[in-house]
Amino acid sequence: MPVLTRLIPSPVVVDIRPGALDDLGCVLADQRISQSGKLAVAVSGGSGARLRDRLAPTLPGATWYEVGGGTIDDAVRLASDIKAGRYDAVVGLGGGKIIDCAKFAAARVGLPLVAVATNLAHDGLCSPVATLDNDAGRGSYGVPNPIAVVIDLNVIREAPVRFVRSGIGDAISNISAVADWELANRVNGEKIDGLASAMARQAGEAVLRHPGGVGDDNFLQVLAEALVLTGIAMSVSGDSRPSSGACHEINHAFDLLYPKRAAAHGEQCGLGAAFAMYLRGAHEESAYMAEVLRRHGLPVLPEEIGFTPAEFVRAVEFAPQTRPGRYTILEHLDLKTDQIKDIYTDYVKAIGS
Numbered sequence: 001m002p003v004l005t006r007l008i009p010s011p012v013v014v015d016i017r018p019g020a021l022d023d024l025g026c027v028l029a030d031q032r033i034s035q036s037g038k039l040a041v042a043v044s045g046g047s048g049a050r051l052r053d054r055l056a057p058t059l060p061g062a063t064w065y066e067v068g069g070g071t072i073d074d075a076v077r078l079a080s081d082i083k084a085g086r087y088d089a090v091v092g093l094g095g096g097k098i099i100d101c102a103k104f105a106a107a108r109v110g111l112p113l114v115a116v117a118t119n120l121a122h123d124g125l126c127s128p129v130a131t132l133d134n135d136a137g138r139g140s141y142g143v144p145n146p147i148a149v150v151i152d153l154n155v156i157r158e159a160p161v162r163f164v165r166s167g168i169g170d171a172i173s174n175i176s177a178v179a180d181w182e183l184a185n186r187v188n189g190e191k192i193d194g195l196a197s198a199m200a201r202q203a204g205e206a207v208l209r210h211p212g213g214v215g216d217d218n219f220l221q222v223l224a225e226a227l228v229l230t231g232i233a234m235s236v237s238g239d240s241r242p243s244s245g246a247c248h249e250i251n252h253a254f255d256l257l258y259p260k261r262a263a264a265h266g267e268q269c270g271l272g273a274a275f276a277m278y279l280r281g282a283h284e285e286s287a288y289m290a291e292v293l294r295r296h297g298l299p300v301l302p303e304e305i306g307f308t309p310a311e312f313v314r315a316v317e318f319a320p321q322t323r324p325g326r327y328t329i330l331e332h333l334d335l336k337t338d339q340i341k342d343i344y345t346d347y348v349k350a351i352g353s
Helices: 020-030 047-058 072-083 096-109 153-158 161-188 194-209 217-237 246-257 265-279 283-295 309-322 329-333 337-351
Strands: 013-017 039-043 063-066 089-094 113-117 129-134 137-142 148-152
Touching (some): 020 047, 020 113, 020 148, 020 153, 039 047, 039 096, 047 063, 072 096, 072 129, 089 096, 096 113, 148 217, 153 217, 161 194, 161 217, 161 265, 161 283, 161 329, 194 283, 246 265, 246 309, 246 329, 265 283, 265 329, 265 337, 283 337, 309 337
Parallel strands (some): 013 148, 039 063, 039 089, 113 148
16 A cells, blocks of 8 residues: 655744743754844834844844835835845744735745744734735735744733734634535535644634633643644645635625724634624524633624624625635525624524623
């Protein structure tokens, strides 16, 4: 019998623990990512810059680049600046926007990326996608996975708690996204990558079922691991299917219809996931998901993030247009405005106030 296997694109280093940041230079040298210490470090003017003074003595060969925002222009400018030097790797130190800029820049100049997350707002820290603002709104660009992911739980605890809550919503939404993938398989014969779906679902379940909270190191460890596993699941499948279904379509609809009022990514995805689970008839699962989201301080009703029920109904109706070609419970049911209103009323009754 032949031995069949496949290579899985994943980081060489995943270091998640309190104090991980203090050992960054040694970890990169020991793993031969940067034995010379010649690193291009991209930081924001916020959380990343505040860590510069702390890290600079441990990274004497690094050159520091401050990134203004999360646009494609910022990423292209960073790539141009980095190209002028000679580096072993690019380090993205900060939140999602900075890491996405660093991902894009590293891919453009052909260098490996080290993602050092200062918050856990979403699963993009280890994904093969850079999400950047452009003239048309927001685009997703394919990039290689980070070669290393470093998450210092001491730093995560210092970030605003809303970032952790957002990450919780994004991780839990995997459960709904995988259910949509399975639906597409049953109805349209869309191929499922069993490993990718298993990784994404178990990542979501680990966060959903964990009894801890946002101030608990054990819970933060599980959440960080779940977000990393979700990013790897996307690499395994070759797209965002393991973590993006109706939940993310609703999120994108909020962003497009109400760009100046949209809430955090994970807040909208969590709400979208709880509603999508109700749509597919998984009423007990939807109620439990809503209960857990509430326990962590996340919204389960649109009013809790500043939207009226009518605006939510409009977002649900518009949502399928945000991802043409993706089949989810929304495309399957093809609901009209009055149907969405009626189901939303039932959803509110089911989850309680």
